[in-house]
Amino acid sequence: MYHILLVEDDISLGYVLKEYLELHHFHIELAKDGDAALLAFNRSHFDVCILDVMLPKKDGFAVAYEIKQLNESMPIIFLTARSLKIDKLKGFNLGADDYMVKPVDEEELIARIQAVMRRVAPVDKERDAHLFMIGKYVFDFDTQVLILGDNKQFITTKEAAILKLLCEHKGRILDRKQTLKRLWGESDYFTRRSMDVFISHLRKYLGDDPAIEIKNVHGKGYVLQC
Amino acid sequence: MYHILLVEDDISLGYVLKEYLELHHFHIELAKDGDAALLAFNRSHFDVCILDVMLPKKDGFAVAYEIKQLNESMPIIFLTARSLKIDKLKGFNLGADDYMVKPVDEEELIARIQAVMRRVAPVDKERDAHLFMIGKYVFDFDTQVLILGDNKQFITTKEAAILKLLCEHKGRILDRKQTLKRLWGESDYFTRRSMDVFISHLRKYLGDDPAIEIKNVHGKGYVLQC
DNA sequence: AAATAGGTTAAGAAAAGGTTAAGCGGTGCC
DNA sequence: GGCACCGCTTAACCTTTTCTTAACCTATTT
Numbered sequence: 001m002y003h004i005l006l007v008e009d010d011i012s013l014g015y016v017l018k019e020y021l022e023l024h025h026f027h028i029e030l031a032k033d034g035d036a037a038l039l040a041f042n043r044s045h046f047d048v049c050i051l052d053v054m055l056p057k058k059d060g061f062a063v064a065y066e067i068k069q070l071n072e073s074m075p076i077i078f079l080t081a082r083s084l085k086i087d088k089l090k091g092f093n094l095g096a097d098d099y100m101v102k103p104v105d106e107e108e109l110i111a112r113i114q115a116v117m118r119r120v121a122p123v124d125k126e127r128d129a130h131l132f133m134i135g136k137y138v139f140d141f142d143t144q145v146l147i148l149g150d151n152k153q154f155i156t157t158k159e160a161a162i163l164k165l166l167c168e169h170k171g172r173i174l175d176r177k178q179t180l181k182r183l184w185g186e187s188d189y190f191t192r193r194s195m196d197v198f199i200s201h202l203r204k205y206l207g208d209d210p211a212i213e214i215k216n217v218h219g220k221g222y223v224l225q226c
Numbered sequence: 227m228y229h230i231l232l233v234e235d236d237i238s239l240g241y242v243l244k245e246y247l248e249l250h251h252f253h254i255e256l257a258k259d260g261d262a263a264l265l266a267f268n269r270s271h272f273d274v275c276i277l278d279v280m281l282p283k284k285d286g287f288a289v290a291y292e293i294k295q296l297n298e299s300m301p302i303i304f305l306t307a308r309s310l311k312i313d314k315l316k317g318f319n320l321g322a323d324d325y326m327v328k329p330v331d332e333e334e335l336i337a338r339i340q341a342v343m344r345r346v347a348p349v350d351k352e353r354d355a356h357l358f359m360i361g362k363y364v365f366d367f368d369t370q371v372l373i374l375g376d377n378k379q380f381i382t383t384k385e386a387a388i389l390k391l392l393c394e395h396k397g398r399i400l401d402r403k404q405t406l407k408r409l410w411g412e413s414d415y416f417t418r419r420s421m422d423v424f425i426s427h428l429r430k431y432l433g434d435d436p437a438i439e440i441k442n443v444h445g446k447g448y449v450l451q452c
Numbered sequence: 453a454a455a456t457a458g459g460t461t462a463a464g465a466a467a468a469g470g471t472t473a474a475g476c477g478g479t480g481c482c
Numbered sequence: 483g484g485c486a487c488c489g490c491t492t493a494a495c496c497t498t499t500t501c502t503t504a505a506c507c508t509a510t511t512t
C-alpha cells in the first residue's frame with residue numbers, strides 16, 4: 001500500500017482524486033498549499049508526491065525543489081492545466097518522474113503512479129536499509145547511533161547524514177562539492193570548513209577500529225575504507 | 227542521465243533536437259561547428275556524440291577523427307542529409323556506432339541513442355569505476371590510487387589525469403600539445419616542463435614492474451607500453 | 453656542435469585539510 | 483524571564499599536499 005502526498009489547491013478536485021485513489025488502495029494525504037505539503041512531508045514518509053504546479057504562494061516547482069533537497073530520490077509527478085513546453089522542461093529538470101496535463105484521467109494517473117513506483121522500487125529497496133556495518137561498528141542512521149560492542153555513541157543529525165553518504169559510497173569517492181550542495185544547499189568556503197569539522201568528529205568516533213579510514217582525496221572528497 | 231554532445235550547424239534544427247532530447251532525460255550540449263565541439267569535448271565528459279556530417283570548415287568526419295584520437299571508445303552517431311553509400315562507409319570506418327539520414331525522426335533518434343548506450347555500457351551504469359590494468363598494477367582513477375599487490379600508492383589529481391590519458395592511449399602516442407591544451411588549457415614552455423615533471427613521477431610510481439615503460443617520442447609526446 | 457627537447461630533483465608558494473575551541477542561535481526547563 | 487545545553491558554524495592555528503618553477507643535467511635532432 002503506497003503512501004502518497006497529494007498537493008492540490010482546488011479542494012473539490014483534490015477530494016475527488018483522494019477518494020478515487022483510496023478506492024484503489026493508495027493511502028493519500030491531501031495538502032492544499034506548499035507549506036502544508038512540506039509540513040506533511042517532514043512529518044511522515046511518502047512513496048510518491050503528486051504536485052499541482054499552480055498553487056497559491058509557493059508554486060509546485062518550488063515545493064518540488066524543497067522536497068528534493070530533503071530527499072533527492074523522492075518520486076514526483078506534476079499536474080498542470082497548461083501544456084506549455086517550458087513548464088515540462090522545468091518540471092523534468094527538477095527531476096520530475098512524470099508529468100500530466102489536466103483534466104486528469106484517473107485511470108491514467110494510477111497507471112503512471114504504478115509505473116513510477118516500478119521504476120524506483122529497486123533503488124528504494126537498497127536505500128531503505130538504514131543499518132550500515134562499518135568495520136566492527138554498526139551504524140543505525142535512523143536512531144543516529146554508532147554501536148561498538150555494548151558501547152553506544154549517539155551522533156548528531158549532520159554527522160549521521162555525512163556518515164550515511166560515506167557508507168553508501170564505501171570504497172568509492174564521496175564528492176565534496178556534491179555533498180555540500182546536497183546537505184547544505186551550497187558549496188562555499190564556510191560550508192567546506194564545516195564539513196571538515198564533521199569529518200574530524202567522525203574520525204574520532206570511528207577511531208577504535210584501526211581498519212577504518214576516512215581518507216581524503218585532495219581537492220575531490222572523501223573515501224570510507226574498511 | 228546521459229550527457230550528449232550534439233554538433234549541428236543548422237541552429238533551429240539543433241535547438242529543436244536539443245529540446246526534444248532534454249524532454250527525454252538527456253543532457254545536451256549543442257555545438258555549431260567542429261571547433262566548438264572539440265572545445266566542449268575537452269571541457270567535459272560525454273556519453274555519446276551526435277555529429278552532423280555537413281559542417282562549415284571541418285566536416286563531421288574530421289571532428290569524429292579527432293574525438294576518437296582523444297577517446298577511442300567514444301560512441302558516435304552521424305546525421306546526414308545524404309544517404310550516399312560512400313558516406314556511410316566512411317562513417318563506419320571512423321568507428322561510427324550509428325548513422326541516421328535526415329530528416330531526423332526524434333523518436334527513432336532516442337531509440338538509437340539508447341541502443342548505443344546499451345551496447346556500450348551493458349551493465350553498471352552508476353558505478354562505472356574507471357579501473358585500468360597497467361602491467362602488474364591496477365590504477366583506480368576515481369580514488370587516485372595505484373595498487374600493486376597490497377601496496378597502495380596514492381597519486382595526485384594531475385598525475386591521475388595524465389595517467390588516465392596514457393592508459394586510454396595505451397600503445398599509441400599521447401600527443402603532448404593536445405594533452406597540455408586539455409589539462410592545462412594552454413601549451414607553453416612552463417606547462418610543458420610541468421608535464422615532464424609529472425611523467426617523471428609516474429615513471430617512479432610504476433618502477434616496480436620493469437615491463438612497463440612510459441616512452442618519450444621526441445617532439446611528439448609519450449607512449450605507455452606494457 | 454649548436455639548438456632544442458626531455459629527465460630528474462628540489463625549493464617555494466598557494467591551496468586544502470585537520471583539529472580544537474570559541475561563538476551563537478535555538479530549545480527546553482526551572 | 484533566565485539559564486543550561488546542544489548542535490552547527492566560524493575562527494584560529496597548524497600541517498599536509500599539490501603544483502609550478504628553477505636548476506642542472508642528458509638525449510636527440512639538424
